[in-house]
Amino acid sequence: xxxxxxxxxxxxxxxxxxxxxxxxxxxxxxxxxxxxxxxxxxxxxxxxxxxxxxxxxxxxxxxxxxxxxxxxxxxxxxxxxxxxxxxxxxxxxxxxxxxxxxxxxxxxxxxxxxxxxxxxxxxxxxxxxxxxxxxxxxxxxxxxxxxxxxxxxxxxxxxxxxxxxxxxxxxxxxxxxxxxxxxxxxxxxxxxxxxxxxxxxxxxxxxxxxxxxxxxxxxxxxxxxxxxxxxxxxxxxxxxxxxxxxxxxxxxxxxxxxxxxxxxxxxxxxxxxxxxxxxxxxxxxxxxxxxxxxxxxxxxxxxxxxxxxxxxx
Ligand code: ASP
Numbered sequence: 001x002x003x004x005x006x007x008x009x010x011x012x013x014x015x016x017x018x019x020x021x022x023x024x025x026x027x028x029x030x031x032x033x034x035x036x037x038x039x040x041x042x043x044x045x046x047x048x049x050x051x052x053x054x055x056x057x058x059x060x061x062x063x064x065x066x067x068x069x070x071x072x073x074x075x076x077x078x079x080x081x082x083x084x085x086x087x088x089x090x091x092x093x094x095x096x097x098x099x100x101x102x103x104x105x106x107x108x109x110x111x112x113x114x115x116x117x118x119x120x121x122x123x124x125x126x127x128x129x130x131x132x133x134x135x136x137x138x139x140x141x142x143x144x145x146x147x148x149x150x151x152x153x154x155x156x157x158x159x160x161x162x163x164x165x166x167x168x169x170x171x172x173x174x175x176x177x178x179x180x181x182x183x184x185x186x187x188x189x190x191x192x193x194x195x196x197x198x199x200x201x202x203x204x205x206x207x208x209x210x211x212x213x214x215x216x217x218x219x220x221x222x223x224x225x226x227x228x229x230x231x232x233x234x235x236x237x238x239x240x241x242x243x244x245x246x247x248x249x250x251x252x253x254x255x256x257x258x259x260x261x262x263x264x265x266x267x268x269x270x271x272x273x274x275x276x277x278x279x280x281x282x283x284x285x286x287x288x289x290x291x292x293x294x295x296x297x298x299x300x301x302x303x304x305x306x307x308x309x310x311x312x313x
Pocket of ligand 1: 011012067177178179197198199200208209210211217229230231232233234236275
């Protein structure tokens with residue numbers, strides 16, 4: 001039987017140790033540990049990789065520390081537009097949503113699109129109407145707002161930053177991509193991936209990043225690997241980052257670690273892409289590479305103690 005494993009991330013970026021207070025650091029570590037442990041227990045109990053990644057990402061969306069669901073960043077117009085994707089490596093089915101503002105858990109919405117619609121990606125009002133018809137409850141648009149995220153918008157505006165201008169700015173919390181994601185391999189050898197995000201602070205309304213795009217910010221295929229990305233979405237889209245990991249393994253004979261090295265350390269930076277990804281291959285190997293200062297991350301095999309990291313250790 002396969003050794004089941006889960007990895008999660010809470011975003012990559014310029015997470016400078018000096019700027020993260022010990023108290024905040026403890027909160028991140030506690031949240032990541034609790035959520036990865038929940039996933040490990042589910043895997044141990046024989047639950048599917050698809051259910052495990054969906055639940056892990058739902059829990060990350062519920063946690064205001066991360067830029068997904070509650071705690072999502074603000075757009076230029078002081079609104080929230082949430083994107084998510086889920087992909088099942090067994091069937092190669094995928095479901096995704098973009099530009100949601102009235103649905104509490106975008107990852108559950110993505111799952112509904114996959115399971116209850118003939119489509120892969122639904123956006124905006126059309127997506128919400130489909131979800132409400134499926135029985136999803138509408139929430140107030142300010143449910144996702146937190147004072148910390150509003151402050152980030154104010155600072156981003158003052159600095160004149162746009163969504164595309166993240167490259168060489170000073171290191172601080174504003175420069176963190178707080179997207180969340182999960183990848184898992186279950187006992188039955190099935191892989192799955194899920195990604196969810198509020199996008200980037202001060203983004204133009206209507207902007208969609210890599211997170212809800214299968215192949216860009218999320219990909220799973222039982223033949224090789226499950227991947228969830230975080231970083232400068234525009235570059236991850238152009239690089240088809242998640243699928244590129246799978247393609248290098250499938251067509252190039254790369255190992256998981258070689259594929260991660262090529263994409264995260266060479267191909268993305270060459271296009272100005274900053275960030276990282278988490279990946280699990282069909283053998284249960286785990287990789288959590290990033291080319292930024294840090295990446296909130298945790299992983300663990302079913303039955304083992306979890307590991308948690310933030311900085312480049
Ligand atoms: N990749 C996300 C996006 O571009 C941002 C992030 O990873 O935090 O929307």
